[in-house]
Amino acid sequence: MDSTYRNILKWGDKREEKIAPRMIQLIREKFGYNDDTLKHRHLPGLEQVKLEKKPALEPRQLDFIRSVVGDDDILTDDCSRARFSCGKFYGELLDLRLGRVASPPDAVVSPGSHDEVEHIIRFCSSEHIPVIPVGGQSSVTGALQAPEGGIALDLAKHLNRVLSISTVNKTVTVEAGISGPSLEAELNRRGYTCGHFPQSFEYSTAGGWIAARGAGQASTGYGKIEDMVVALRVVTPAGVIETKDYPRTAQGWDLFRLFMGSEGTLGVITEATLRIHNHNPLDTASAAFIFRSFEQAVETMRKVMQSEYGKPHLFRISDPEETDIAFKTGGSDNSFSDKLLRRLGFLPGERCLMFVTVEGEKDYNLFVLKKIRHTARKGRGMYIGTGPVKKWLDQRYSSAYIRDPLMDLGIMTDTLETAVTWESLMKVWSSARAYVKKRPKTVFMVHISHVYENGANLYFTFLSPMEKGNEQDDFATFHSGLVDTILKNGGSLSHHHGVGRVLAPWMEGHLGESSMRALKAIKRHFDPGNIMNPGGTLGLTQEKNEIIR
Ligand SMILES: Cc1cc2nc3c(=O)[nH]c(=O)nc-3n(C[C@H](O)[C@H](O)[C@H](O)COP(=O)(O)OP(=O)(O)OC[C@H]3O[C@@H](n4cnc5c(N)ncnc54)[C@H](O)[C@@H]3O)c2cc1C
Numbered sequence: 001m002d003s004t005y006r007n008i009l010k011w012g013d014k015r016e017e018k019i020a021p022r023m024i025q026l027i028r029e030k031f032g033y034n035d036d037t038l039k040h041r042h043l044p045g046l047e048q049v050k051l052e053k054k055p056a057l058e059p060r061q062l063d064f065i066r067s068v069v070g071d072d073d074i075l076t077d078d079c080s081r082a083r084f085s086c087g088k089f090y091g092e093l094l095d096l097r098l099g100r101v102a103s104p105p106d107a108v109v110s111p112g113s114h115d116e117v118e119h120i121i122r123f124c125s126s127e128h129i130p131v132i133p134v135g136g137q138s139s140v141t142g143a144l145q146a147p148e149g150g151i152a153l154d155l156a157k158h159l160n161r162v163l164s165i166s167t168v169n170k171t172v173t174v175e176a177g178i179s180g181p182s183l184e185a186e187l188n189r190r191g192y193t194c195g196h197f198p199q200s201f202e203y204s205t206a207g208g209w210i211a212a213r214g215a216g217q218a219s220t221g222y223g224k225i226e227d228m229v230v231a232l233r234v235v236t237p238a239g240v241i242e243t244k245d246y247p248r249t250a251q252g253w254d255l256f257r258l259f260m261g262s263e264g265t266l267g268v269i270t271e272a273t274l275r276i277h278n279h280n281p282l283d284t285a286s287a288a289f290i291f292r293s294f295e296q297a298v299e300t301m302r303k304v305m306q307s308e309y310g311k312p313h314l315f316r317i318s319d320p321e322e323t324d325i326a327f328k329t330g331g332s333d334n335s336f337s338d339k340l341l342r343r344l345g346f347l348p349g350e351r352c353l354m355f356v357t358v359e360g361e362k363d364y365n366l367f368v369l370k371k372i373r374h375t376a377r378k379g380r381g382m383y384i385g386t387g388p389v390k391k392w393l394d395q396r397y398s399s400a401y402i403r404d405p406l407m408d409l410g411i412m413t414d415t416l417e418t419a420v421t422w423e424s425l426m427k428v429w430s431s432a433r434a435y436v437k438k439r440p441k442t443v444f445m446v447h448i449s450h451v452y453e454n455g456a457n458l459y460f461t462f463l464s465p466m467e468k469g470n471e472q473d474d475f476a477t478f479h480s481g482l483v484d485t486i487l488k489n490g491g492s493l494s495h496h497h498g499v500g501r502v503l504a505p506w507m508e509g510h511l512g513e514s515s516m517r518a519l520k521a522i523k524r525h526f527d528p529g530n531i532m533n534p535g536g537t538l539g540l541t542q543e544k545n546e547i548i549r
Contacts, residue, residue, distance in 0.1 A: 003079040005045035009096040010404050011088065012203050017401035019409075022329045027409065031441050031465050042410035042466065043097035051078040055106040056149045061127060065109055065151070068119045073110040073157070080108045084132075084152035087139030088200075089502055090414035090479075093407065094471050103145035103535075105132060110157035114270040117235045120153065121268065124531050125237040132533050133264040135177060135208030138200040140415070141500025143212065143263050147535035153268060155207050162186045163271065171230055171245060173273045176207030193279040195222030195313070195359075198496075202397055207269045213261035215496035217396060220305075220451045221313030221359060224496065225260070228274045232256040236267030236526040245273045258522060263498055264533035265540055266526040278360070285365035286314075287373060288388040289354040289381040290346050294319050295426065297352040298448070300379030302422050305453050307375065310368035314357040314389075315451045319429065322445035322461075323353045330391070346382070354381065355389045410466045412475055416482055418491030421455035428491040429458055435485040439478060441465055450495060457495040499538050507539030 007014060019027070027033045055076045066074050075081075081104040086092035095102060111117045124131050130150025137144060146152065155177035162183065163173045172194065174183060180201035187193055197216040198204060208214070210232070215224040222228070231245040234256075243256040259269060291297035297317045305311065318326060327333040327348070341351070356372055358365040373383055406413045420428050429446060436444040443463040450457040460482070467474035483506060487493065493503050493510045508516045516539065523540050526532075534541055 001079070003049050005047055005049055005082075005096040005099060008049070008079075008083050008086075009045055009093045011400050015401065017405055019402065019405045020329065022331060023402070026325065026328055026443075027411070030443055030463075031411070033409070038409065040410070041408045042468070043094075043471070044408055045097040045099070047099050049079050049082045049101070051081060051101055051104055053101075053104055053149075055081070057106045057129065057151075061123075061129065062107065064123055065107070065120060068116050068123075069109055069111055073112065075108040076106065081105055081152075084108045084134055084137070084144070084154065085146060087137050087142070087144045087500075089140045089142045089500070090412070091472065091475060091502070092142060092145075093403075094475065097407070098471075103147040104149075105130075105146040105152040106149045108152045108154055110154040112158040114159075114233065114235070117153070117159075117268050117270050118240065120151075121235045121237055124151065125529055128529055128531060130531050130534050131268070133207065133211065133268045135205035135211070136179060136200065136203045138204040138208065139212065139498070139500060140502075141212070141263075141494075141498050142502040143498060143500030143533070143537055145501060145535070147501075150531070150534075155268070155270075156205050159270060160205070165190060165192070165276070167192075169245065170276050171273050172276050173231075173245075173271060174206050175271055176210075176269045177205050179203065179205055187276055188279055191279055192276040194228065194274055195277050196225055196228060196274075197396075199397060199400055206272050206274070210260050210269055210272055211263050212498035213496060214498075215450045215457070217316075217449060218313040218357070218359065219449075220315040221311050222277065224450070226257070229256065229260060229272055230275060231273040232259055232269055233271035234259050234267045234269050237529060237531060238526045241267070261498065263500060263537050265523055265537050266532060268532075280360065280362070283362040283365055284313075284357050284359050285362075285369040286355070286357040286386045286389040287369055288384045288386065289356075289376045290323075290341065290384050291352045291354065291379070291381045292345055292347070293350050294352050294429070296380050297354050298422075298425060300376050300381055301354070301448065301451060301456070303379065304372055304375050305451055307371065309371040310358070310364065312356045312368070312372065312451075313359045314355060314393075314449075316355045316392075316447055316449045318353045319446040320348075320350050320352055321443070322447055323351055324348050325443065325445060326353060330388075344382070353388065355392055357389060357393075406463065410468060411463055412466045412471070412478075413461070413463045414475070414479065415459065415461045415497075416479070416486065417457055417459045417495050417497055418486045418493070419455060419457050419495035420491050424490035425456060425458065428486055428489045431485050431489045432458070432460060432482060435482055436460075436462055439464055458491065501536045504536050504539040 082101045085104040130148045134152045159175040159177040161175050165172045209225040231243045234241045358368045445461045448456045
């Protein structure tokens with residue numbers, strides 16, 4: 001088995017992805033790389049994993065857990081502990097490249113049933129052992145670190161089945177560790193889809209989607225994960241919460257909603273019931289448009305969302321820089337069609353691409369798409385066919401593999417995202433751009449991909465050469481300045497990645513002290529001993545072993 005840091009840090013199936021020649025050309029142009037710098041591999045993480053921190057659990061504690069899950073499902077070796085010490089946050093990947101594992105759990109435990117989870121949580125509560133629920137480990141917010149040790153509770157290994165599909169209620173009940181492909185395969189076979197397609201789809205789980213409050217690429221039509229959940233089964237230190245699958249109730253609060261976005265701090269989600277939809281992929285209608293400016297594209301998007309003639313499922317705008325890079329890396333820059341576009345006033349540095357799909361019954365899709373085309377035309381957009389959307393859909397999961405080879409070249413590459421109202425969108429976008437462009441040699445691509453009647457999200461991707469020898473501090477300073485800029489100009493702290501430990505320092509300032517006190521009271525009720533994902537997640541605790549007040 002490959003026990004290098006590199007094997008842990010790499011995305012997905014761990015393949016060694018190559019950067020395409022057109023992207024290499026862009027790196028030469030933007031960052032001044034030459035043949036020599038392109039040959040050098042920066043911090044590849046090829047060393048064998050070795051942890052300084054010894055496991056802190058006592059033999060009798062390990063024996064008890066072993067008696068619950070069996071010998072094969074409790075691991076204490078360095079490699080497993082390192083593997084479960086992090087997600088895919090850029091700072092964590094850098095740490096691994098530097099041979100650092102700051103916050104490993106003491107053991108990795110893979111329960112085989114809801115009942116086993118209950119036994120473990122009861123035992124860990126009585127012994128004050130921290131528990132970090134783990135799904136697909138695709139967190140980008142530092143939400144899986146174990147600064148106080150304890151156990152990483154691996155839900156994905158065994159708790160990964162579809163339990164039932166109700167075609168009468170149009171719901172599916174799953175175990176929390178099920179991955180996107182397993183869930184969709186089972187649903188598609190029966191003619192349904194869940195409609196949740198994050199870019200991490202292949203390597204994330206239903207429990208993680210719910211706990212981090214994620215959004216899929218077709219969220220404009222299907223909603224975020226919180227719009228899909230109808231019931232949950234959760235093991236908390238204060239007992240099991242099992243909610244029923246009623247369509248709506250008025251019985252006080254909907255308790256299950258407290259666990260959406262709880263990031264493992266309240267309990268372990270073991271089962272979820274989700275809404276499902278008819279799956280008619282062959283009837284999906286799609287269209288790509290180009291606009292002369294970001295403002296025109298955004299205004300058209302707002303009009304589509306507020307028209308009430310039906311909503312797209314995938315709805316996406318790339319800002320001018322992202323559009324230019326799509327033209328360059330897609331090979332259309334300076335092509336015959338590009339020259340024609342320029343002649344028509346769709347200029348590099350200004351033009352923006354918009355992608356749309358509408359899913360459902362064919363008649364409905366064609367009707368909605370016709371309306372969208374009409375709105376786009378009125379907004380001075382031009383229809384450019386369906387090809388660009390199909391091309392984008394084909395690479396929508398594989399593009400995640402590019403980050404590792406970019407980091408190999410010493411290029412800092414990370415993302416941030418925020419929710420904005422239509423009124424604040426342009427201000428957040430332009431101030432974030434202005435902030436990033438103060439740093440020399442940056443690529444800053446922005447898109448909108450989750451859209452609502454009253455606003456949307458903005459998704460930022462930045463690339464810039466690392467400051468060699470000072471990679472972590474340079475990144476932390478740059479990143480924190482961007483978060484400050486987004487918040488100061490009216491963006492939310494997160495739209496769908498969650499908060500974790502990375503954004504936790506901004507929580508109280510963003511939500512306000514009394515809201516934070518309410519969150520802490522909820523935490524105190526479900527987890528009085530502070531064993532669930534302790535040590536800063538969501539800004540609930542900062543200090544080691546702090547009891548939440
Ligand atoms: C390349 C890439 C692309 C991404 N694209 C998207 C995207 O398009 N949309 C999006 O929303 N996010 C995206 N993300 C972020 C990430 O995939 C999501 O946050 C996802 O929902 C996490 O799911 P997971 O199963 O990997 O959870 P993990 O990373 O394992 O855990 C995430 C959080 O949930 C908690 N948790 C996990 N399972 C449970 C459970 N059963 N009970 C209680 N708590 C639990 C953990 O403790 C942790 O706090 C992306 C990440 C990467 C690396």
